[in-house]
Amino acid sequence: MTAGQEVRGGFRAGLPVIDTHIGFREPGKNEYDFITRQTKDRESKEKFSFPAEYMFKGVPQDLPTDDPVEVTLREMDRHGITVGMVSVAGESGRRAVKQHPQRFVPQGSAVDPNDIMGTLRRMEAEFEEFGIRSVSSFAAGTFPQVALNAPQMYPIYAKCVELDIPIFACAGIPGPRLKAAVQHVELIDDVMFDFPELVFVTRHGCEPWQDLAVKLMLKWPNLYYSTSAFAPKHYPQAIIDYANTRGADKIIYAGYFPAGLSLERIANEMPDVPFRDEVWPKFLSENARRVLKLEG
Helix, strand or coil, X not given: CCHHHHHHHHHHCCCCCEECCECCCCCXXXXXXXXXXXXXXXXXXXXXXXXXCCCCCCCCCCCCCCCHHHHHHHXXXXXXXXXXEEECCCHHHHHHHHHCCCCEEEECCECCCCCHHHHHXXXXXXXXXXXXXXXXXXXXXXCCCXXXXXXXXXXXXXXXXXXXXXXXXXXXXXXXXXXXXXXXXXXXXXHHHHCCCCCEEEECCCCCCHHHHHHHHHHCCCEEEECCCCCHHHCCHHHHHHHCCCCCCCEXXXXXXXXXXXXXXXXXXXXXCCCCCCHHHHHHHHHHHHHCCCCC
8 A cells, every 4th residue: 555545535434634723604794804905916816716816726715614614634634634723813713722622723823023912912811711822923014014024023922932823924925915034034034033932823725935944944943834725636745744744743734724725635636745754644643633732
């Protein structure tokens, strides 16, 4: 049996899977307004329903919105997703983690370094109410933009260390047509130097600086990479090679349902990813379980 055949069964019904980037399709809500208002090109403002639409094929559309939590749960069950990490910023996320605590892990609202004290108070409140296991950052989407290593981010990193939770941060060229300099992977080096206790997980690929991401993961013990927003056939070769050699404990599975990818597409393409057999359980769940401090 090949490694591909093993994971075809494992992703669906064998190996447990923790999806560190999953969510809900909320009724009557445009979750991308905060991005669209910053773009300047006509397509982004007038044509795209999804700011990175030009990059993605088969974005889940026409999903029922009468009960977003049940829709996501059904998709998870269909594809063997054991646990999903979801933001508690929205009503569905808050309801999901309260009604289905065994299936959903709470992630705090996206941090806003333009409102430092508001973000710190919100992190504390969500930690106390929901027991959040992480927070997220989208530097290119902040308005005005704030770089990953900017002074405004440092109190937020310090609070992550204090609460003992990781930050999942977008790094690399953003899909939406926004400026990218604030997400250059080299900025992470400053952050890890100043916060060696911080657990930092990159999101959305780190391209075109994926080789630099690997170099930094070799350097910094608490730096990780998640595969969010990338269909498996597009996983960067540098990341696959790293996982198969020295980085088996550093690469974490993440999808992008329903924002940009269907779980069906991910499940269909996953068997062709050439991870070694011993990498799969770490990639699909064990690394996330350790980073998020989930019970076995």
